[in-house]
Amino acid sequence: MKQYLKLCQRIVDEGQWVENKRTGTRCLTVINADLEYDVANNQFPMITTRKSYYKAAIAELLGYLRGYDSAGQFRDIGCKTWDANANDNNAWLNNPNRKGEDDMGRVYGVQGRGWQRPDGSTLDQLAKVINNLKNGIDDRGEIITFYNPGEFELGCLRPCMHTHTFSLLGDTLYLTSYQRSCDVPLGLNFNQIQCFVLLALVAQITGHKAGKAYHKIANAHIYENQLELMRDVQLTRQPFASPQLKINPKIKSLEDIETWVTRDDFEVTGYQCHEAIQYPFSV
Numbered sequence: 001m002k003q004y005l006k007l008c009q010r011i012v013d014e015g016q017w018v019e020n021k022r023t024g025t026r027c028l029t030v031i032n033a034d035l036e037y038d039v040a041n042n043q044f045p046m047i048t049t050r051k052s053y054y055k056a057a058i059a060e061l062l063g064y065l066r067g068y069d070s071a072g073q074f075r076d077i078g079c080k081t082w083d084a085n086a087n088d089n090n091a092w093l094n095n096p097n098r099k100g101e102d103d104m105g106r107v108y109g110v111q112g113r114g115w116q117r118p119d120g121s122t123l124d125q126l127a128k129v130i131n132n133l134k135n136g137i138d139d140r141g142e143i144i145t146f147y148n149p150g151e152f153e154l155g156c157l158r159p160c161m162h163t164h165t166f167s168l169l170g171d172t173l174y175l176t177s178y179q180r181s182c183d184v185p186l187g188l189n190f191n192q193i194q195c196f197v198l199l200a201l202v203a204q205i206t207g208h209k210a211g212k213a214y215h216k217i218a219n220a221h222i223y224e225n226q227l228e229l230m231r232d233v234q235l236t237r238q239p240f241a242s243p244q245l246k247i248n249p250k251i252k253s254l255e256d257i258e259t260w261v262t263r264d265d266f267e268v269t270g271y272q273c274h275e276a277i278q279y280p281f282s283v
């Protein structure tokens with residue numbers, strides 16, 4: 001939690017204003033942030049200086065792992081975060097590749113589970129990684145990437161946390177996640193949780209201990225309309241200790257994740273937080 005607040009303070013103190021054409025809203029921006037999460041000791045990185053909706057963040061991750069491409073599928077598993085990008089962004093609404101209400105196109109999990117090969121077949125990146133890790137193999141390329149520049153025009157948004165590298169050292173599994181663009185008040189609150197859960201969950205289904213998750217961010221920003229709430233409210237609060245995450249031990253395979261797992265298979269204990277803050281969202 002301290003590293004999150006440190007990054008927020010750094011943006012407030014040292015950030016530079018950058019115009020953003022896609023949203024029309026300027027951002028106070030810094031380049032390069034490194035965060036890490038202690039999954040081994042179950043220090044769940046949930047924000048405590050405001051109320052955090054961790055179940056929606058986990059549902060979003062489950063949707064990525066299942067290869068969802070519709071905001072409706074995300075809503076059905078308890079996550080509304082894709083409604084705006086699928087249905088309220090003019091560039092996407094006017095894109096001839098959009099297949100109608102709620103369509104997100106070829107983003108995130110679509111690439112992760114069904115990367116299109118030149119011969120017309122598809123590659124399931126996630127299944128390959130899980131299979132190798134289950135068999136104790138780390139070929140130094142246990143990478144899942146959602147970043148497919150050749151298909152950007154087929155999706156509503158370029159993936160932000162776009163690449164996940166798993167590494168095995170002995171029987172301990174590590175994760176390094178890369179993010180190109182980060183909305184620190186809103187998105188990072190979710191992305192921290194997702195890095196942690198991705199490592200904990202993959203360790204559980206591949207039979208390894210979880211080590212640390214490393215989270216590398218290129219462009220970290222606060223939108224102009226979020227700045228006052230961050231500087232004058234959230235940053236004046238003292239954080240509480242990290243809560244713990246409990247994952248249903250019955251989750252044993254990728255197939256479980258694809259078929260019956262829900263956000264309620266994840267429970268947090270020891271979460272103490274300050275009042276909710278509603279940050280504005282730029283579409």
Ligand SMILES: Nc1nc(=O)c2c([nH]1)NC[C@@H]1CN(c3ccc(C(=O)N[C@@H](CCC(=O)O)C(=O)O)cc3)CN21
Nearest residue numbers: 053056081082085183186187189190277279281282283
């Ligand atoms: N500008 C922007 N920021 C983002 O963080 C973001 C995007 N766009 N587009 C794609 C996804 C969608 N994400 C989102 C979207 C909404 C919330 C959000 O509204 N969070 C609220 C309430 C969550 C809830 O009630 O479930 C929050 O207070 O955290 C968070 C992440 C993250 N990504």
Ligand SMILES: O=c1ccn([C@H]2C[C@H](O)[C@@H](COP(=O)(O)O)O2)c(=O)[nH]1
Nearest residue numbers: 022158160161181182183187188191
């Ligand atoms: O997981 C996510 C998804 C998105 N974001 C944020 C980062 C930016 O503020 C926007 C995306 O805008 P681009 O113009 O495509 O960079 O969404 C996030 O923080 N985390």
